[in-house]
Amino acid sequence: MAEEFEPKIVAFLCKWCSSAGSDLAGVSRMEYPANVVPIQVMCSGSISPLYVFSAFNKGADGVLVSGCHPGDCHYIKGNFYARRRLKMVKQLLEYIGLEPQRFQMSWVSAAEGTKYTQVIKDFVKELKPLGPQTKLRRTT
Amino acid sequence: MEHNLYLPKLAEITGIKEEVAGARAIKTFRTAFTNGTRLEYRCGQCAMLSVFGKGEAMISISSSPLVKDYLQFSILKMGRVTTALHELEVGDIIGIRGPYGNGFPIENWKGKNIIFIGGGIGLAPIWSVLQTTLLQKNEYGELTLIYGARTSNDLVFRQECEDLKRKMSVFLSIDVAEPGWNEFVGFVPQNVLDKKPSPSNTVAITCGPPIMIKFVIKALKDLHFEDGQIYTTVENKMKCGIGKCGRCNIGPHYVCKDGPVYSWAELKNLPQEY
């Protein structure tokens, strides 16, 4: 059986919620695909669109930005700003022709270990049929 | 196709001496080519050092051409490549291509007194000439070194300068007084005016920050030095080193190829854009 395509996902996880959620999933020995390269950031609001474009440029097959649920943000408004800014990023990426499923956003609180694994499982399942991301990847 | 000019030769770092610590760190590197070859060069010429992955930087060769077993560079930590160089250790491999530039015309200074006037890292290009004239002491007149830096911690080749005092007159200076400092306090141009070197049968070489060179030349003119007796180096930004990439020019001259050493008689007629 040809060795199956394993998508590489870069996930920006907010330190206070999503990163803690992923730790909880780990501590509770939950099974979920190991395709994720987690990058812990102080807040989902600190994600500059340049990080997303650069991740795709450096070869990511999927990018996830995960932050706290609205109202839980340690900095009160960070995730609200992220929601608006990254919606613009999503619309722009779709507009230039990148497969929409490649860029996802999610709210995962520190207690939602299971939701974190579910988000990752769904994400990998959606990315597999798409194959490697060749559009924004640097070739030379 | 003969040798590709842009292709650096690999060299190993054989020795690193930390001259100055702190923000304006300076280190002296000794290098030897991995294939054992030598570099034929004149004092005052430069070489393009490559740190692969970071880029290239044009650095003047501070060792004398008469010294055969190493090539020495004194490097101030300033930007991307020089910072990368400061992070290297003995045994690491860098690239060296060159030599570039015209170098000092020391062959027509036989029998003349020579005054070296340096500021900060400006002593590096001077050191090559100073060592060469020192090794052939009998062919030249009296040698004098006037060298200064912001603080005593910023003085390069500090120990070597102290040893030099036995062979030639050395006048050090720092910009602001410090406890335990008994030599001149003030800027290098003031130190030159204070020491009043005589212009008869003398050549003056000055290297350092552009602002210091400007005032040193003014000071030497006040001491009745002729334009042709004053030499300096122009340190413009360089990338190719062979007069093609177009950036280091002052007027029609490409400093990397036609310079960096200029007498004030020549430099005076070129546009003052350096």
Next chain:
Amino acid sequence: MEKILSKKALPQWVKTLTSYKVYFPKKDKDERWNYAEIDHEDINLAFLNTTLPPKKLLFPQKELFLEFAKTADGDQETLEVKEILPDEQPVVIFGVRPCDARAAWLLDKVFAGEFTDPYYWKRRNQTTLVGLACDTPPWENCFCLSVEGSPCSEEGLDILLTDLGDKYFVKSLTEKGATLIRAGKKVFQNPKPEDQKRAQAVQAESVKKIKRQLKDARAISSTLKRMFDSPLWDEESMSCIRCGICTYLCPSCHCFDINDELESASPLKGNRVRTWDTCQFPDFTMHSSGHNPRPEKASRLRQRLCHKFQYFVETYDKFQCVGCGRCISLCPVGIDIIKVLEKVNQHGT
């Protein structure tokens, strides 16, 4: 060697050039042309001039110099540096206007001399330039006559075609040109005497049609020498927006930058790459200390004009400007090199 080539036979000639990579001016959109590798249908030379000059094929925006890679076997790390030269591939560029070919001839001077540039010369030696004389000036800002060029000049070209209506008068100028003609020999006919006369007539006629003019350009060189500190540069560069159009689109501008571009940091792998650079960007001359000999727009407009009309003249006794007019027509704020130089002349006298 002079020949006649009927316009209909042009595609046959191109078909015989199997070992060459063939470029023709291709219409992008709205009357804009650029050189592109052709597929055999759209071969025609009814074009004005290309936005990007043939320089982009001789001196590309990106040129790989060398490749470096660190391979770790055990704790022993070895660094390997490999030279990358442009690949062996003979190239033919059709539809080169005489001014752009003259610019290539100027670049030959820059990249030769005491230090020859192996990358430029590898491409230049394997490229054959087939010129097309301008019977009418392609653009309104052409002023090749004023800078010692002409609509039918031959410098830098291997073959010069002159349009005689339904056929071309073909003049081979170099060995490379001759081999190209020999490759398609049965396609050509021998010229009759009246063809030669017609060709000279067309060329003489084209010289009269150049509208824009830069009066006594040679006098400008000496005037520029005295104008270094003139306030004219501030006034004229006030509207400049410091972009790279006038230099990147200029057929004879050759400034470049060399940088290391990483594929991966550890293990270290990447290339040293040459890319176009422009004297209009502040970082062109900025020392890493932040000191910049040319900090303001004025000093950079002065550099661009002095390099082309004074420094190059003092070094090679030639203007580095070929009068193609691209920098005039494509400048977003309409800085006109002819107008500025005319003001230099007025200021000078």
Next chain:
Amino acid sequence: MAKIEDLKEEAKKLLREGKVKYIIGYGVGGNGWTAVPVFIKKPEDVDGLIWDPTCVHNLARFLVDEKRRKAKEKQPDARPVGIIVKGCDSRAIVVLLQEKFIDRKDVYILGVSCEKAGVVDDKKLAKKLKEKKPKKIELGDNGQFIIDTDGGKVEVPVEELLAERCLECKANFPVIYDVLSGDKTKRAVDKPFGSLEKIEALSSEERWNFWRAELEKCIRCYACRSVCPMCYCDECVVDSINMAVAADTSAEEKAQKIKWIQRSSESSENFVYHLVRAIHLGGRCIDCGECERACPLDIPLRFLNKKLEKEAKDLFGYEAGFDSSLPALISCFKDDDPEDFIR
């Protein structure tokens, strides 16, 4: 198009009384008929000012240069700068004010109304006139441009030559001004985002092939960034070469500056550059169309910013450049901002 005689009188008065340092306006360019930016310092030069359908430039760009020049002067001349603005340009000034980049007292705004016309797209004009060389262009009385060329007078309905942005114009007359020339008539715009439809109608693959073919041509001359009044950063984050170095910038800072993209115009990195620029203009771009006009290779850059302008309006009800007291698009939010895409 408004006749700007009243504006010229105002300009002469301002210069005579020394109320403004200089006036940024449009003058006749090198080819004798198209407009170029001019900087008028003396009252007698004011007659050189023109206002016609070739005044395409967004002069607000030069307020950025003025601010940089003033920052370097030892004793800065605090007088405002006079500037002639069309409707779209005035919205650029509003955004600069909204972002506190310039103060209102720094600018004396001489507004001109486009009324029922706008500016001409030079490519449409060239296609229409073919070989004829234009010498002058004016607005006729009943909705047509009168162009006299070396082959006689040509009359063309306004809609056929207007620049795309004028066909979708939201501000026929300046939204902010000290003096206004011409009356406040609006031209009806049926589809404010009509030009986007042909791209949005394409499939995802087709859109990708369209943008890849276009952005592959980019030679990184950065004219789109240099001509844009909203691109006023001293150091562009996505530009691998320019860095604002001051005397106290440490060596580590210079060494550790991240090169997000390389300097060679490699296709995927052209995307990163243009996408980051488009996002940084989200909710700030006022569609003056200068980036597309300046691009020497005719990359349709306007469509990147126009898309985000449409998203900002549809998703967040935000329109740039109308109210300088509003917070910027991405520095505010609403509770009902869309979050359907969030899991």
